[in-house]
Amino acid sequence: MNRRRQAVISLSAAVISGILVYGVYLLQLRQIKLQETVEVVVPKQFIxxxxxxxxxxxxxxxxxxxxVLPEMMTDMAEAIGLETSVPLGSGEPLLRWKVDKYRLLPGSGQSTFQIPREYVKSVSSGIRAGDEVTVYLSDETTASRKLYPDPIRVAGVKTAANLEIDNPKNPNVLSMANDDKEGMYASRRDANGTIDSINLNLTEAQWLTMDSACKGGTAKLIIAFQASSIKEDEQ
Incomplete structure (x- = not known):
């Protein structure tokens, strides 16, 4: 009876020892794998x-x-909220130059529309290309209201001479790309010129809503600068 018990104990000890050895091997294998690979961000599908x-x-x-290259993104949080500057293939590592925080091109489903002068009642003088604006409708026959619930991206603002309004010595777009809030503010203060025309990136439905509201002549747009264009991100 004692011999049988000892045999069972010895066998159990051998099994446990084997499991421990195998567990250590798996941990070492996993550690080696982690050391030899780096996690990178990729699209799930074509974008x-x-x-x-x-x-x-x-x-x-x-x-x-x-x-792994230095320009590959390894933190998903860094990529969320950015917009694609070029198409992205499924499963390809996401490179920083392929995305941007501030974009002047229309997004997916959008087009760039030059807003007719007769549609506009007022435009904030500090608006620059790349900003987000709030569009209001001032109507003589009904109560004024916000035309769109979400902010609209500005593709460009120009003078009567068809020149982009900016500060040549301190371009707003360059400061924007460098995330230089002070430079963006200074560019707005020092830029010369009066806004004569403004281009907005709109979906077809947004443009049709605007055109239907303004083409009768009784309603006009008030385009207001939105502070979130340059304010620090709130965490």
């Missing part, structure tokens, strides 16, 4: 130009460390 990236568009995959 068109002008798409604002969200968590639903992206995933993380491991790549061999030797294949």
């Amino acid at each position: 068109a130009t002008g798409t604002q990236l969200g968590a639903e568009h992206l995933k993380i995959i491991p790549l061999p460390r030797a294949a």
Whole structure:
């Protein structure tokens, strides 16, 4: 009876020892794998130009460390909210130059519309290309209201001489690309010229809503600068 018990104990000890050894081996293998690969951000599917990236568009995959380039994004949080400057293929590592925080091109489903002068009642003088604006409708026959619930991206603002309004010594778009809030503010203060025309990136439905509201002549647009264009991100 004692011999049988000892045999059972010895067998159990051997099994436990084997499991422990195998567990250590798996941990070592996993550690080696982590050391040899780097997680990078890739699109889940094809993404068109002008798409604002969200968590639903992206995933993380491991790549061999030797294949990882400095411009590849490794943090999904860094990519969320950015817009694609070029089409992205499914599963290809996301490179920083392919996305941008501030874009002048129309997004997916949008076109750039030059707003007819007769549609506009007033435009904030501080508006520059790349800003987000709030569009209101001032109507003589009905109560004034916000035309769109979401902010609209400005593609360009020009003078009567068809020149983009900016400060040549301190371009607003350059400051915007460098995330230089002070430079963007200074550019607005020092730029010369009066806004004569403004281009907005709108969907077809947004343009038709605007055109239907303004073409009768009784309603006009008030285009207001939105502070979120240059304010610090709130966490």
